[in-house]
Amino acid sequence: MSYDLIVIGSGPGGYVCAVKASQLGMKVAVVEKRATYGGTCLNVGCIPSKALLHASEQYAHAAHGMESLGVKLSGVELDHDKLLAHKDSVVKSNVEGVAFLFKKNKIDGFQGTGKVVSAGKVQVTKEDGSTEDLEAKNIVIATGSDVAGIPGVDVAIDEETIVSSTGAIALKKVPEKMIVVGGGVIGLELGSVWSRLGAKVTVVEFLDKILGTMDGEVSKQTQKLLAKQGLDFKLSAKVTAVEKGKKGAKVTFEPVKGGDAETLDADIVLISTGRKPYTEGLGLEDAGVKLDDRGRVEIDGHFKTNVEGIYAIGDVVKGPMLAHKAEDEGVALAEILAGQAGHVNYDVIPSVVYTQPEVASVGKTEEELKKGGVAYNVGKFPFMANGRARAMETTDGFVKVLADKETDRVLGVHIVGFGAGEMIQEASVLMEFGGSSEDLGRTCHAHPTMSEAVKEAAMAAFFKPIHM
Numbered sequence: 001m002s003y004d005l006i007v008i009g010s011g012p013g014g015y016v017c018a019v020k021a022s023q024l025g026m027k028v029a030v031v032e033k034r035a036t037y038g039g040t041c042l043n044v045g046c047i048p049s050k051a052l053l054h055a056s057e058q059y060a061h062a063a064h065g066m067e068s069l070g071v072k073l074s075g076v077e078l079d080h081d082k083l084l085a086h087k088d089s090v091v092k093s094n095v096e097g098v099a100f101l102f103k104k105n106k107i108d109g110f111q112g113t114g115k116v117v118s119a120g121k122v123q124v125t126k127e128d129g130s131t132e133d134l135e136a137k138n139i140v141i142a143t144g145s146d147v148a149g150i151p152g153v154d155v156a157i158d159e160e161t162i163v164s165s166t167g168a169i170a171l172k173k174v175p176e177k178m179i180v181v182g183g184g185v186i187g188l189e190l191g192s193v194w195s196r197l198g199a200k201v202t203v204v205e206f207l208d209k210i211l212g213t214m215d216g217e218v219s220k221q222t223q224k225l226l227a228k229q230g231l232d233f234k235l236s237a238k239v240t241a242v243e244k245g246k247k248g249a250k251v252t253f254e255p256v257k258g259g260d261a262e263t264l265d266a267d268i269v270l271i272s273t274g275r276k277p278y279t280e281g282l283g284l285e286d287a288g289v290k291l292d293d294r295g296r297v298e299i300d301g302h303f304k305t306n307v308e309g310i311y312a313i314g315d316v317v318k319g320p321m322l323a324h325k326a327e328d329e330g331v332a333l334a335e336i337l338a339g340q341a342g343h344v345n346y347d348v349i350p351s352v353v354y355t356q357p358e359v360a361s362v363g364k365t366e367e368e369l370k371k372g373g374v375a376y377n378v379g380k381f382p383f384m385a386n387g388r389a390r391a392m393e394t395t396d397g398f399v400k401v402l403a404d405k406e407t408d409r410v411l412g413v414h415i416v417g418f419g420a421g422e423m424i425q426e427a428s429v430l431m432e433f434g435g436s437s438e439d440l441g442r443t444c445h446a447h448p449t450m451s452e453a454v455k456e457a458a459m460a461a462f463f464k465p466i467h468m
């Protein structure tokens, strides 16, 4: 079979690229080795984790959080099977949604492992071992990422006791004790889920802060709020061993700066130390496609590898491992292949941590601005001073706007607060258009809303807030 475009991998990068390319008139095929489309994100990542986050939030709220509102509930119980069934049904409807989009856009799907034989040639190996050869003018590698282990430590992930995120979204019961190795986004989100459902969760993190790449003040505040919810943190702790016992598992760690080692045991240990690009079985070496020093497919500014007609996007290339980054690259690449001016603005890619409260950020952190020698103004506003937040008892957190001292152009916005993941979008739009903190502060915001705190923080960056 011959195509204009073959996409290998049907995650947010691959499927979005395929749909866009088809919309632009190309004949497209997608090769996916999983039984269902949608990649990590829809099958075992973003979507199932959010289903569990939402359900566990509702449970915690019903169990502990409504008396002060005058709502008394008793007999609140967790139905574990239903919790997992909800997650599974959300995944099912999302992956079926991608299959529907393929059908609607006349995209041919091939189930099997795709191998790049050479420019223009892909071989698909199906589950029964049979192969099919496909041809195309262009090939897109969108094979995503896989769980990375702990550097220098031999960890046997069995997805039962020692789990990756994939096992952690399918635990058969709520653990009594859970250790989360890695205080990044995935560890904090899934740690929050099981903590809300009753597990005693300890997060062991190598760095001296959680959410390593986020603004320092944001990560401090988030840690405080999560600690209030019952999560324990062991920071600056280097894990040296993770061992499965007869019952549960043990994690040994020592202070990064030296000192005595400590060992904790738990029913479940979640390894969430990051993800690595996935290129296994793709045959890239034989096809002559270069990888960089971190195992990512090397691309130029137009997603092109060193081999003519072979491109790559998403988690398998440089940049933040985020679904929306992969999607935007998919759209931009399809546009480039159609002769249009596809482009991704890497300076304005929001990132959200779906803990409660949520943490959201776009643009530069204070640490990055300081390091870059950029003079900036800071405007901050706490949700404690926001009427809607008081009404909803969601006063934890703040908004921080960072603007260039000279031009007032907004360089970064950071939010810890209920609904932060939705509120950050107005900052992204503003920054995409090169807006200033004055633009944001003078934009009329509906009252009473949580997002008035964004306006007030912007006002604080260029002059003064009203309500503080």
Ligand SMILES: Cc1cc2nc3c(=O)[nH]c(=O)nc-3n(C[C@H](O)[C@H](O)[C@H](O)COP(=O)(O)OP(=O)(O)OC[C@H]3O[C@@H](n4cnc5c(N)ncnc54)[C@H](O)[C@@H]3O)c2cc1C
Pocket: 008, 009, 010, 011, 012, 013, 014, 031, 032, 033, 034, 038, 039, 040, 041, 042, 044, 045, 046, 047, 049, 112, 113, 114, 115, 142, 143, 144, 145, 165, 166, 186, 278, 280, 281, 282, 313, 314, 315, 316, 321, 322, 323, 324, 325, 326, 354
């Ligand atoms: C628990 C968890 C929660 C997450 N939550 C979020 C979130 O809230 N927001 C967010 O933005 N990001 C989140 N992410 C990250 C997000 O899932 C990834 O950034 C995103 O899926 C990357 O998309 P992709 O298209 O590059 O690759 P993937 O989604 O990984 O898809 C790649 C696909 O390629 C297939 N494949 C690989 N090799 C081959 C081959 N040789 N032949 C055929 N098929 C192949 C794989 O089976 C897979 O289906 C989360 C990740 C995890 C693990």
